[in-house]
Amino acid sequence: MxxxxxxxxxxxxxxxxxxxxxxxxxxxxxxxxxxxxxxxxxxxxxxxxxxxxxxxxxxxxxxxxxxxxxxxxxxxxxxxxSGEQNRKGLDVLLLMDVSKSMLAQDIKPNRLERSRQLMSLLIDQLSENRIGMVWFAGRAYLQMPLSSDASAAKMYLQNAGPDAVPTQGTVIGEALRLAGATFDSKEQKYKAVVLVSDGEDHDPEALEVVKDLAASGVMINTVGVGSPEGATIFDPATNDTKRDASGNTVVSKLNEAQLRELAQAGNGVYVYLQDAAAAARTIRAQLAGVEQKELEDESFxxxxxxxxxxxxxxxxxxxxxxxxxxxxxxxxxx
Structure with missing residues (x-):
């Protein structure tokens, strides 16, 4: 070449x-x-x-x-x-919700920080695979293309937060569609997604996108962050709790039903994020059952x-x- x-x-x-x-x-x-x-x-x-x-x-x-x-x-x-021979693994895209609802503190220190802890563990434990990263809120953005560079992934992870995506919301469907466009469309396997979100805004398009991805060989795993009871959201911009247009305090709740449905349709597993280490082990075990391929990365x-x-x-x-x-x-x- x-x-x-x-x-x-x-x-x-x-x-x-x-x-x-x-x-x-x-x-x-x-x-x-x-x-x-x-x-x-x-x-x-x-x-x-x-x-x-x-x-x-x-x-x-x-x-x-x-x-x-x-x-x-x-x-x-x-x-x-190549610097490394006979290296097998998967193409794994990590999708993380960085909307302001992730600042809710129903799990300590907050949903966003607990999600970062999980992502950091996954980067370490999936180092034999190629990893890409997508942040989403009201829009979805590819932060890092598929790569074996774990140090770069950690660097991008440090900047994950509401400021990374200016438009607020939770567009899970758009994030999944972007993930599908990032994978090699010629392959019908060796691909997986790990989506971390509170699923707060119900996205009707997400399920259809998951079905399309599953048909193209992508496994969809979801991780729920937060609690069904929910919590208020501290907004750093106003230094106060988030309120709606009527002035009422907004309470953000975990939408487990949607995240379970997406994982089931995507032939994956749903994990409730309480202990980051335990959740990372569950995700790793799930991915271990996926057929792997010979990987070649530019860094090698x-x-x-x-x-x-x-x-x-x-x-x-x-x-x-x-x-x-x-x-x-x-x-x-x-």
Whole structure:
């Protein structure tokens, strides 16, 4: 597999057509300057020792050197040997509700922090798999594509919260749809979802999305956070409990019925999050029964760099350009 390590450098190739345009303007300017002299015989005498062909050749070599230098900076690479062989696992997407209802404190310290604890344990215990992360509230956002980089997953987890998704709500269906789009559509197995939410807002689309995902080989597991009795929500923005439009205190309750229904339709398991370690073990045991595949991740693939090839070309071209004179070669100089 061929690739450029620093592909953003290729944007600099746009300088080549800019140089071509400048060269054409220069040639046009020279012709106009010669016409202003007026006497063609005088112009011929003044420019008789100048070679237009050699001038063009020097420009072409300079433009080629610039393009080769850009390619060297982009660092062309070819795929080498993988750093880890015979590694099996699944593609697992962790979906976490980060709406403001997750700030309810019916479980200590609050639903969001307990969910983070579970996610952290899952990242550690599922390290042999590829993991991706989706945060959702009123909208769903892919935070991390599928990867074996556990340290990156932990970094993203630290930023999980209501501020990560500005629109409030609980769009479970949209989050599941985004998860389905993230998986490889050509595979009919080796895929699983772990959805952590209080399920507060009933999402009628979620069940249909789960059925579609299950038909495409995705196992849907759900984790319920909170309590059926519910709790008030402390809003950091107002430094007070959340209230509705009528001024009444909002009480957020765990919607276990919806989360159980989604897990059942998705051939997965529903777990009530009380003890994070116990919930992580249950999820891991459930995923252990799923057929695994040979995994290859970019973090384990070694690439051989060949930036030195265009650099050598740059050196050779510049040396050649130096020794090419714009003067015509006279017969007695031959």
């Amino acid at each position: 061929f690739r450029f390590e620093n592909i953003y450098w290729l944007i600099a190739l746009a300088l080549v057509p800019v140089l071509v345009a400048l060269y054409m303007l220069l040639v046009r300017w020279k012709k106009r300057a010669a016409q202003k002299v007026g006497d063609p015989a005088l112009v011929k005498v003044l420019t008789g020792n100048f070679s237009h062909q050699k001038f063009l050749l020097k420009f072409v070599l300079g433009a080629f050197a610039l393009a080769a230098l850009v390619l060297a900076a982009a660092n062309p690479q070819l795929k080498g040997e 693939v070694q690439y051989n760099s060949y930036f030195f090839i265009p650099l050598v070309l740059v050196l050779l071209v510049l040396l050649a350009e130096i020794f090419i004179s714009e003067r015509k070669k006279r017969l007695h100089e031959a």
